[in-house]
Amino acid sequence: EAGVAQSPRYKIIEKRQSVAFWCNPISGHATLYWYQQILGQGPKLLIQFQNNGVVDDSQLPKDRFSAERLKGVDSTLKIQPAKLEDSAVYLCASSLEIWVEQFFGPGTRLTVL
């Protein structure tokens, strides 16, 4: 069974530039999550989708971050404009439904200079 796919794996940009990340979850998984993991910390949930609807985006900085999950399958997360403090690993995860184990992708390591 294929795992969660993410691209790109690494991205370096300058502050105030824009960046987009892509995630393809495990086939059949209804729930998709985007996490931000800053070095030395645990993953912090940014947004959670159930199919193509948003379940929780309370910690998403909506002035600069946006995410969508068109057709309830793959998803994109965008940052516009980026700040230095956005440097982190962005993890996508999926699960069959809410309340069960989550499968994480390899992550995208973002460096903002």
Add this chain to the structure above:
Amino acid sequence: GQQVMQIPQYQHVQEGEDFTTYCNSSTTLSNIQWYKQRPGGHPVFLIQLVKSGEVKKQKRLTFQFGEAKKNSSLHITATQTTDVGTYFCAGSNTGKLIFGQGTTLQVKP
């Protein structure tokens, strides 16, 4: 808001020694999950605990959920070098997982 705290932040042990990490939530949890993240890797699910006082074992790993469903622990018996990594607990009472900051385990051969 809900917070999940883990201690210790780091633990260095000699191979063969035991290891325990503790997780405490500011609120009662519906369930708690444990994940392991190897250096440079992504979190990998280990187990989920749902019931008050629940104890589950996976080979050398023992997981406990407190009676009040506000704390949990992971105990590794006779550590091996393959146990190296960061162990995260993640609690939920709304369907949204809140991760602790993790305990990083180093094992000296």
